[in-house]
Amino acid sequence: MKFTPRRIREEVNVSREHPLKEFFVLVLGISAAFVAAFVVLGLALDYVVPHIDPELEDHLGGVYLTFFDVDEERTAAEERLQVLLDSLAARLDEPGREYRVHIVPSGEVNAIALPGGHIVVLSGLVKGAASENELVMVLGHELGHYLERDHLQGMGRGLVLVFLSSLLLGTDNPLSNLTMALLGSAEMQFSQSQERRADEWGLELLLGEYGHAGGATTFFQRMTEKEKGKEILSLFSTHPFPRERIQAIEAEIRERGYPVRETAALDESLTLPE
Amino acid sequence: MILTNVETVPGKKIVEHFGLVQGSTIRAKHVGRDIMASLKNLVGGELKGYTQLLREARKEATDRMTAQANQLGANAIVNVRYATSSVAQGAAELFAYGTAVRVE
Amino acid sequence: MGNFIDLIIFFCLIALGYFAGSRAERKHYRSIREREEKFLTQPAVTFGKFQGQEEVAEARLVAGSAVISVDYFKRLLAGLRALVGGRIKSYESLLDRARREAILRMKEQAAGADAVVNLRIETTSISKGSRRKNTVSTVEALAYGTALYRRSQPGHS
Numbered sequence: 001m002k003f004t005p006r007r008i009r010e011e012v013n014v015s016r017e018h019p020l021k022e023f024f025v026l027v028l029g030i031s032a033a034f035v036a037a038f039v040v041l042g043l044a045l046d047y048v049v050p051h052i053d054p055e056l057e058d059h060l061g062g063v064y065l066t067f068f069d070v071d072e073e074r075t076a077a078e079e080r081l082q083v084l085l086d087s088l089a090a091r092l093d094e095p096g097r098e099y100r101v102h103i104v105p106s107g108e109v110n111a112i113a114l115p116g117g118h119i120v121v122l123s124g125l126v127k128g129a130a131s132e133n134e135l136v137m138v139l140g141h142e143l144g145h146y147l148e149r150d151h152l153q154g155m156g157r158g159l160v161l162v163f164l165s166s167l168l169l170g171t172d173n174p175l176s177n178l179t180m181a182l183l184g185s186a187e188m189q190f191s192q193s194q195e196r197r198a199d200e201w202g203l204e205l206l207l208g209e210y211g212h213a214g215g216a217t218t219f220f221q222r223m224t225e226k227e228k229g230k231e232i233l234s235l236f237s238t239h240p241f242p243r244e245r246i247q248a249i250e251a252e253i254r255e256r257g258y259p260v261r262e263t264a265a266l267d268e269s270l271t272l273p274e
Numbered sequence: 275m276i277l278t279n280v281e282t283v284p285g286k287k288i289v290e291h292f293g294l295v296q297g298s299t300i301r302a303k304h305v306g307r308d309i310m311a312s313l314k315n316l317v318g319g320e321l322k323g324y325t326q327l328l329r330e331a332r333k334e335a336t337d338r339m340t341a342q343a344n345q346l347g348a349n350a351i352v353n354v355r356y357a358t359s360s361v362a363q364g365a366a367e368l369f370a371y372g373t374a375v376r377v378e
Numbered sequence: 379m380g381n382f383i384d385l386i387i388f389f390c391l392i393a394l395g396y397f398a399g400s401r402a403e404r405k406h407y408r409s410i411r412e413r414e415e416k417f418l419t420q421p422a423v424t425f426g427k428f429q430g431q432e433e434v435a436e437a438r439l440v441a442g443s444a445v446i447s448v449d450y451f452k453r454l455l456a457g458l459r460a461l462v463g464g465r466i467k468s469y470e471s472l473l474d475r476a477r478r479e480a481i482l483r484m485k486e487q488a489a490g491a492d493a494v495v496n497l498r499i500e501t502t503s504i505s506k507g508s509r510r511k512n513t514v515s516t517v518e519a520l521a522y523g524t525a526l527y528r529r530s531q532p533g534h535s
Contacts, residue, residue: 001375002290003493005418006346012338013298013474015467019396019455022467026458281426293421294481294497298473302456304463334465353424361469361503361517364460369473371499373423 061116076269088205113142131263133215144201150194213258217246276350286377292346295374297338301331302365331368339370348374399449417485422494441522442483446476448515476519488525497523
């Protein structure tokens with residue numbers, strides 16, 4: 001049998017398609033699918049969340065609370081804030097609903113409404129407050145979020161994203177870590193309308209407590225004027241659009257003709273050490 | 275194109291040969307099949323999704339080998355061998371090789 | 379901030395992988411084609427039983443192997459493809475190169491032979507092992523066969 005040497009010209013085993021083209025197609029396709037899944041899950045969540053059992057909500061709240069190093073013992077500052085909070089909650093006419101406030105030591109300035117009626121206030125915010133009215137405004141604002149059931153929604157969306165990203169990207173590469181970091185900040189983000197409604201509640205509760213609207217916007221005004229430090233960054237990423245909100249609150253005070261008087265000084269227990 | 279995995283094409287005579295021809299393909303399964311397979315691991319039994327995947331891959335590898343043989347002007351491939359290996363997480367590579375010949 | 383830097387490094391590695399990797403691959407393929415041209419008259423076949431009637435002075439087992447790895451860009455592309463399913467085009471060249479290189483090295487070992495018969499090719503993947511989701515992307519190809527010499531080679535027993 002003879003052997004006839006011949007050349008194989010066409011490379012059969014390697015595809016001709018340019019790798020960059022395949023790369024872009026895949027990246028776009030997968031991102032689109034990701035976004036679609038997020039939207040669908042978000043909508044499904046919006047539908048389910050309002051029907052969540054209060055007991056389940058309390059349980060979830062407990063879980064979230066463990067993320068913040070919450071001390072079991074109540075400090076004097078926490079007790080004073082709790083007194084203020086209880087006074088506000090009494091006006092809401094929600095029998096059986098208990099609200100607890102916790103102060104967590106942190107350089108950052110922020111307050112978070114967790115499921116189950118737990119309000120976490122970071123000590124940076126307490127230190128940054130100039131009057132009791134300002135703290136009451138913050139507490140009232142957070143209570144407003146509860147009444148609007150905003151807190152569960154924001155959390156749910158964040159969880160969905162974390163779940164999706166870890167499912168698809170795995171948990172070990174820089175891309176997924178970046179996604180999770182972005183999500184961590186977006187978790188508690190409420191929309192502008194949600195913030196506005198919470199502000200309305202805060203204003204009403206402030207008025208009910210002191211009889212005037214002094215101190216409603218001074219805290220946020222101070223924060224926007226301050227240098228953009230890391231502490232402020234977390235506040236504004238979770239409570240966006242500060243200028244618009246300040247203007248809206250001031251507009252409402254003017255329209256309704258609320259009186260504005262001298263604010264009450266901070267109780268000694270609330271002046272925290274550095 | 276006649277394919278055999280014995281030394282000759284039974285019933286015919288090999289007139290000339292052209293050397294080695296090979297065809298390979300690498301295929302991945304998508305996440306959905308991954309999840310179904312993990313579930314199947316609990317119950318056991320045939321993973322039909324994978325069987326089909328590998329069958330298609332084998333056909334493709336064979337087609338590529340045949341394409342090479344066609345370029346050489348052969349009309350049969352003898353002593354065909356297959357090899358499967360896993361080269362990436364969740365992907366399998368299928369390789370077919372043989373000797374391209376002309377039979378009469 | 380740390381995550382941002384990670385991401386930038388990630389993209390730099392991908393770019394490096396893409397450009398340097400494609401260049402290395404093209405160079406390799408060129409070398410492969412040149413050598414295949416050289417060995418065109420020496421066939422490697424999968425015939426098991428020796429077909430020819432010519433006298434054989436010597437028969438020797440010859441083998442050649444190559445371990446080839448892909449660049450970072452191709453690895454990423456394969457990872458993405460593994461989500462969607464289908465043909466992983468970025469690894470095709472990896473295997474093609476490894477096998478052809480292995481066959482060429484085997485032929486180099488069998489220099490002067492008339493033919494290499496009963497060729498077998500084995501491919502294995504070599505993995506890093508530790509991380510679960512790390513895609514394996516190094517492949518070893520081994521090609522071995524029997525080299526037949528019509529005339530006895532000098533220097534061999």
